[in-house]
Amino acid sequence: MSVNYVGVALVLNCGSSSIKYQVVDTTKDEPLTVGLVERVTNHAEGVQEIIASLEAPGSGVNVSDLTVVGHRVVQGGAEFSAPTIIDDEVEKKIAMLATLAPLHNPPNLAGISAARHAFPHLPHVAIFDTAFHATLPEAAYTYAIDRRVAAEHGVRRYGFHGTSHAYVSRETARLMGRPVEDVNTIVLHLGNGASACAVAGGRSIDTSMGLTPLEGLVMGTRSGDIDPAVVTHLARTAGMTVDEVDTLLNRQSGMVGLTGYADMRDVNNAIDEGSHEAKVGMDVYCRRIRGYIGQYYAQLGHLDAITFTAGVGENDSVVRAGALDGLAELGIVIDLERNEGRKKEPTLISADDSRVQVWVVPTNEEREIAVQSVAAAT
Structure with a gap:
C-alpha cells in the first residue's frame, strides 16, 4: 500500500477486555500517540476513555485532525479480501463470521460499534488479518475433505497475521533496494x-x-x-x-x-x-x-x-x-x-x-x- 496517501488515523485493536490504540499520521515515521485501555467491560466506555486521553493537554493529538478510524478485525472469511469501509451491512457480516473466530470477532465488532457511535462523521475501515491471504491459490487454501462439507461450513485455509506479513514483506523489499x-x-x-x-x-x-x-x-x-x-x-x-x-x-x-x-x-x-x-x-x-x-x-x-x-x-x-x-x-x-x-x-x-x-x-x-x-x- 503506497504511503502517498496522506491522513491521520486512529487505529483500534479491540480485545475482550482491552483496547490498544494508536494515532498515526502517515507522513510521519512515529505514531503521534500510543495507548492501552485495560479491564474493559464496556467498549463504549473504553472508547470514551480513549477520546478523553486524546483530548487531554499534552497528548500530542488534535482530535479534529483525525481523518479515519481503522479497525483490526481478525476474521474476514472469504467475504472480505480488502480494506472495507464499514456500514451497518458490513457489521452484520462481521458478526456472522464470529463462528470462525469466536474469541476475536465479537470484541472487534463491539469496538467498531462503539467507535462508529463516537465518531459518526469519520469513515471507519475494517482491516482484516485474513485479507492479505486472499491471493492464496485454490490448491493452497483447499483442505482435502468432502467439498460439500467444506463449502457448507466454510472449512478452508484463511491465514492470519496478514497485516504483519504485508508490512514486513514490503519493508524487506525496500531494505533490499x-x-x-x-x-x-x-x-x-x-x-x-x-x-x-x-x-x-x-x-x-x-x-x-x-x-x-x-x-x-x-x-x-x-x-x-x-x-x-x-x-x-x-x-x-x-x-x-x-x-x-x-x-x-x-x-x-x-x-x-x-x-x-x-x-x-x-x-x-x-x-x-x-x-x-x-x-x-x-x-x-x-x-x-x-x-x-x-x-x-x-x-x-x-x-x-x-x-x-x-x-x-x-x-x-x-x-x-x-x-x-x-x-x-x-x-x-x-x-x-x-x-x-x-x-x-x-x-x-x-x-x-x-x-x-x-x-x-x-x-x-x-x-x-x-x-x-x-x-x-x-
Missing part, C-alpha cells in the same frame, strides 16, 4: 502466536495458519500442526470432550505444554540450567520452522529473503540461529555475530556469501492498518 514485485520472501512472524508466509512479489501464496490460528508452527500455548486423529483418540481413550481437547490444543500445548514455559526467555534460561524438556521443546520449535522454510522455498521456486519479525523473531537470537541451522546448501547462511542480541531496528543478519538474505524487521501492524485505512477512505 528492490521493487516488492521482484522479491520472493518467507516471512516468519514469531510471537506467542506464530505463522510463516510465502510471499511472491508482494502476494501471499501460502501461509501456515489455517481455518483458525491453531494450525502451523509451534506457538506459546498452541500445538500447531498435529494429526487430526489426536482429537478422536483423546475422546475415545481419555474421555475428553471437544471443548476439553480444544482447550488442550489452544491453551495447554505448544511451548508451555512441552517445557512448562510459554515465554522463550524462560525456555532459554531453562536450557542454560540443563533442562532436557526445554532443549527438546526448542528443537521441536525450530525444526517445525525449518520444515516450513523448505516447503515454501519449494513453492516459491526462487527465494530472495527470509525475514524474522514479532516478539520472538525480533528478540531471540537462539531461535533465529536454530531455525536456519543446516540450511547452507539452500543458500541460507547467517552471520552469528550479526545475529546476536535483540533487534529494535531492521538488521541484515545473513553472511556476505549467503545467496538468500536474512533480515530481522520489527513489525508495525498499526502503521499498516493506518496506511490501508487512509487509502481506503481517500
Whole structure:
C-alpha cells in the first residue's frame, strides 16, 4: 500500500477486555500517540476513555485532525479480501463470521460499534488479518475433505497475521533496494502466536495458519500442526470432550505444554540450567520452522529473503540461529555475530556469501492498518 496517501488515523485493536490504540499520521515515521485501555467491560466506555486521553493537554493529538478510524478485525472469511469501509451491512457480516473466530470477532465488532457511535462523521475501515491471504491459490487454501462439507461450513485455509506479513514483506523489499514485485520472501512472524508466509512479489501464496490460528508452527500455548486423529483418540481413550481437547490444543500445548514455559526467555534460561524438556521443546520449535522454510522455498521456486519479525523473531537470537541451522546448501547462511542480541531496528543478519538474505524487521501492524485505512477512505 503506497504511503502517498496522506491522513491521520486512529487505529483500534479491540480485545475482550482491552483496547490498544494508536494515532498515526502517515507522513510521519512515529505514531503521534500510543495507548492501552485495560479491564474493559464496556467498549463504549473504553472508547470514551480513549477520546478523553486524546483530548487531554499534552497528548500530542488534535482530535479534529483525525481523518479515519481503522479497525483490526481478525476474521474476514472469504467475504472480505480488502480494506472495507464499514456500514451497518458490513457489521452484520462481521458478526456472522464470529463462528470462525469466536474469541476475536465479537470484541472487534463491539469496538467498531462503539467507535462508529463516537465518531459518526469519520469513515471507519475494517482491516482484516485474513485479507492479505486472499491471493492464496485454490490448491493452497483447499483442505482435502468432502467439498460439500467444506463449502457448507466454510472449512478452508484463511491465514492470519496478514497485516504483519504485508508490512514486513514490503519493508524487506525496500531494505533490499528492490521493487516488492521482484522479491520472493518467507516471512516468519514469531510471537506467542506464530505463522510463516510465502510471499511472491508482494502476494501471499501460502501461509501456515489455517481455518483458525491453531494450525502451523509451534506457538506459546498452541500445538500447531498435529494429526487430526489426536482429537478422536483423546475422546475415545481419555474421555475428553471437544471443548476439553480444544482447550488442550489452544491453551495447554505448544511451548508451555512441552517445557512448562510459554515465554522463550524462560525456555532459554531453562536450557542454560540443563533442562532436557526445554532443549527438546526448542528443537521441536525450530525444526517445525525449518520444515516450513523448505516447503515454501519449494513453492516459491526462487527465494530472495527470509525475514524474522514479532516478539520472538525480533528478540531471540537462539531461535533465529536454530531455525536456519543446516540450511547452507539452500543458500541460507547467517552471520552469528550479526545475529546476536535483540533487534529494535531492521538488521541484515545473513553472511556476505549467503545467496538468500536474512533480515530481522520489527513489525508495525498499526502503521499498516493506518496506511490501508487512509487509502481506503481517500
